[in-house]
Amino acid sequence: MARTFEILVLNQISASGLKRLPAPRYHVGKEVTQPDAVLLRSADMHTMAIPASVQAVARAGAGTNNIPVPALSARGVPVFNAPGGNANAVKELVLTGMLLAARNVPAALQFVAGLDTAAADLDQVVEDGKKAFAGYELAGHTLGIVGLGKVGALVADAAIKLGMDVLGYDPEITVDAAWSLPSQVRRATSVAEVLKSGHFVTLHVPLVKATRDLVNADNIALMRRGAVLLNFSRDGVVNEQAVLGALAGKHLGRYVCDFPSAALAGNDGVIALPHLGASTREAEDNCAVMVAQQLRDYLEHGNVANAVNFPSVSMARESAWRVAIANANVPNMLGQISTTMARAGLNIHNMVNKSRGDVAYTLVDVDSPVSAQVLAELAAIAGVLAVRYLPQPTDGATSDPD
Structure with missing residues (x-):
């Protein structure tokens, strides 16, 4: 039996x-x-x-x-x-995060929520107000990816199809993962190179001893002024205090993450989602x-x-x-x-x-x-x-x- x-x-x-x-x-x-x-x-x-x-x-x-x-x-x-079971769900949320940041969607939504829809001049208020939320398109910008496993590879493929230039780094990439990468992905030799080059930088690594505070004050300083950092990996991979300092100094344009915290709350430069990565x-x-x-x-x-x-x-x-x-x-x-x-x-x-x-x-x-x-x-x-x-x-x- x-x-x-x-x-x-x-x-x-x-x-x-x-x-x-x-x-x-x-x-x-x-x-x-x-x-x-x-x-x-x-x-x-x-x-x-x-x-x-x-x-x-x-x-x-x-x-x-x-x-x-x-x-x-x-x-x-x-x-x-x-x-990889949730890889497509995370990929789609990363794309969402890039679009939220590039098109100033959160601020635009807040603006609309605060409108007096009964006002006679509503159309004019909307027309005048939208100028504050002008953004930019993803096509033509560089996306840096740290971590080229299943999620990173899917993000790379989607970004290329959107017209982005993709630079990737993963010192422990497997043979299978390498085969799944689009040929257009340029290879970086370090995290620093990715941070220096990307208009957007997205992280897809596990939280282990070697990756805790992988992005910190020293290497955030290497990023382009106004760049967008996305973290849908684990909160400990990014040093929050370093991010807040870079946002306050207007060096970092946006921090988009899936991990709300007391330190990040209320910062206009932060787009924090409630851990939605695998929530489909x-x-x-x-x-x-x-x-x-x-x-x-x-x-x-x-x-x-x-x-x-x-x-x-x-x-x-x-x-x-x-x-x-x-x-x-x-x-x-x-x-x-x-x-x-x-x-x-x-x-x-x-x-x-x-x-x-x-x-x-x-x-x-x-x-x-x-x-x-x-x-x-x-x-x-x-x-x-x-x-x-x-x-x-x-x-x-x-x-x-x-």
């Missing part, structure tokens, strides 16, 4: 994603007390007591700042996300479906895709008995795992092992059932973080998400 996986949901998750976790194989709810996995969006897990039963955490979105990733890594628990039905559906499929493949088969703290590992089933092992990335782990199985008379049919940073992950298919004693011996190996036994269900249950 196939076991039932218990999934704790911390936020409202798209029904399209939840359909990929069907009963009776999955029990999904907000009141699950001993979950095999946690599914969430923006809920803060840092202060949460995470049950020992948790084998995986999946966020239906890109960023994982609300999840204690290092602590979960130390327990051998992968943290999945949905990179389509993005929520895409992200939920992606992480549900990843979670299901991991729980049932041990395969890992799009985990922020584990290597990507996938192995087709070649036997009915599979063991998944997460361990510290130290020498002789494979030797100890193989020796333990051989000593128990288990023949290894297939094996794959990969590492990422301090974590390594191994999938092993064997030709006969694995006893609880062998699993305990594997778990007792110094450096092993988690051991999962994944026998193929005997009742015909399938992992096909459709």
Whole structure:
């Protein structure tokens, strides 16, 4: 019989994603007390007591700042996300931000909201007032992009189609991302070069130690006078005090972001949106479906895709008995795992092992059932973080998400 996986949901998750976790194989709810996995969006897990039963955490979105990733890594628990699931939604909001800034839309809307529509001279007031909101077109201007992943590539493509010149920088660009970039994107060699060149500069990087205050007082000073800085990435990537200083000095034209704060409030040079980047039905559906499929493949088969703290590992089933092992990335782990199985008379049919940073992950298919004693011996190996036994269900249950 196939076991039932218990999934704790911390936020409202798209029904399209939840359909990929069907009963009776999955029990999904907000009141699950001993979950095999946690599914969430923006809920803060840092202060949460995470049950020992948790084998995986999946966020239906890109960023994982609300999840204690290092602590979960130390327990051998992968943290999945949905990179690119909301990419089109963010791209469209970035374009919106550029147009809001270039055409002075927020101020124009405030002007219209304050009109006395009953006044006899309304038409003349409108005609006279609109002169204060004259803007400029995007075509012919340079857009600098820092971060050329899925969002950055989509923004680049859209900007080129709008007639903009695009300059991009990403020191860690992947081969797949490079292939997806339009050929017209010019390559910058540093963040400073992008900031110097762009009439608009948009940021699409994760918030990690290396990117905190990536844009600061020193490099904002390099920007063109009147340039527009857009941040739909994470608030900590930009130093707010540096932005406020540059706005006060009329060096920076506009700061457009998706992260309102007390410091930014009331500043006419700031266009702050209420974290709308992924707030579309389509993005929520895409992200939920992606992480549900990843979670299901991991729980049932041990395969890992799009985990922020584990290597990507996938192995087709070649036997009915599979063991998944997460361990510290130290020498002789494979030797100890193989020796333990051989000593128990288990023949290894297939094996794959990969590492990422301090974590390594191994999938092993064997030709006969694995006893609880062998699993305990594997778990007792110094450096092993988690051991999962994944026998193929005997009742015909399938992992096909459709």
